[in-house]
Amino acid sequence: MAGQQKGEARSEQVLRGMKAFEPEGDYYALTLGANRRGHPYWSAQSHWVGQSERHPRWEIREPSLVKPGAMTELWSGIDQDWLAVHDDATLAVYLRLGGNALVAKELAERRLGDVISPKEYVHDGALEAGGYGYVSTRGVPDDDVDRRAPRRKLRMRVLKRDDYRCVVCGRRPRDHLDVELHVHHLIPARMSGPTAEDNLVTLCGSCHKGLEPDYEPFLRELAGLPGPARGLDVDNDEHEEEVARYRAYAREEIRRLRAARTADD
DSSP states (O other): OHHHHHHHHHHHHHHHHTTOOOTTOOEEEEEEEEOTTSOEEEEEOEEEEEEOSSOTTOEEEEEOEEOHHHHHHHHHHTTOOEEEEOSHHHHHHHHHHOEEEEEEHHHHHHHOTTTTSOEEEEEOSGGGGTOOOEEEOTTSOGGGTTOOSOOHHHHHHHHHHTTTSOTTTOOOTTTOTTOOEEEEESSOGGGTOOOSGGGEEEEEHHHHHHOSSSOOTHHHHHHTOSSOOSSSOTTOHHHHHHHHHHHHHHHHHHHHHHHHHHHHO
16 A cells, blocks of 8 residues: 555656646657547647648648647646656656646647647538638548549448438438438538448438538547537537546556466466
8 A cells, every 4th residue: 555655656756747747848849649430640730831732722731839828828728737858768658648738839749749649630620610720631542532523332331330321310221211321421512521331321311311510520429430510619528528538548558568478478
C-alpha cells in the first residue's frame, strides 16, 4: 500500500510539472484520442498550405505553431484539460493519457514527424450545422477521388458493417419486405465528400428520402464512424469520450506488450 501511495504521489508530481511551459516557446497544439471504433487518432490546430492536386475542393493542411498561453487559456476556458510535453519522459506520460497537449517543436519534429507533416483534408461540412473541422482523405485511392457511386465491394462492406440495417430506424430487408437499403454519403457530393467507407452509411429508402438537410453528422454516431457527430462539442461529451477510449486503448496495449515480454522470457 505504501509503495502504491508513493507511486501515485510521484505521478501527481510529474503531472503538476507538465503544466509548465515556456511563454515564448514554439509548440504544436495536439490532441490524442480514440475514435468510435477504438482506433487512436491525432488532431491538431492546423492551417492551410495549399490546394490538393487530386481534387480542387480538397486542401493540404499542416499543424500550426501556437501561442502557448493563448492555447492553454482556450482549453481551460472550455473546461478541457491539457499537458505540456517537452522531452521523451513527458511524451511517454502523454502517450498513456492522451487528450490535449502543447508539444515542443523540437520534440515533435524528432518524435512525431508523421503527426505534424502536411496532409490532405476535406472540410467535414460541419460549418453548415454550426460546427467545424476537417476529415482526412488520405485513404481515398486516386481512382475513387471523382467517383460518386461506391464500387460494389465497397457498398457491400458498408452494408455488412452496418449489419444490413438502416442506422436511423433499424429496419432490415429480411424483416420488412418494403425496405430497400441505400448507401448515403455523410459529407454529400455538393460538399466534395469522398466515396470512402468512413463517409458512407446505410439508410433505408424512406429515411434517405426524408433526410433534411442532406448533411447530418449525427449519423456518424449511429453508425459508429469516426469524426464529429454533434457540431460544436459545447459540453465536451465527445472529447471526453474520445480521451476515455484512448486511455482504455493505451491500457490494453501496455497489458498486451507486458504479456508478450513475459511469454518471451
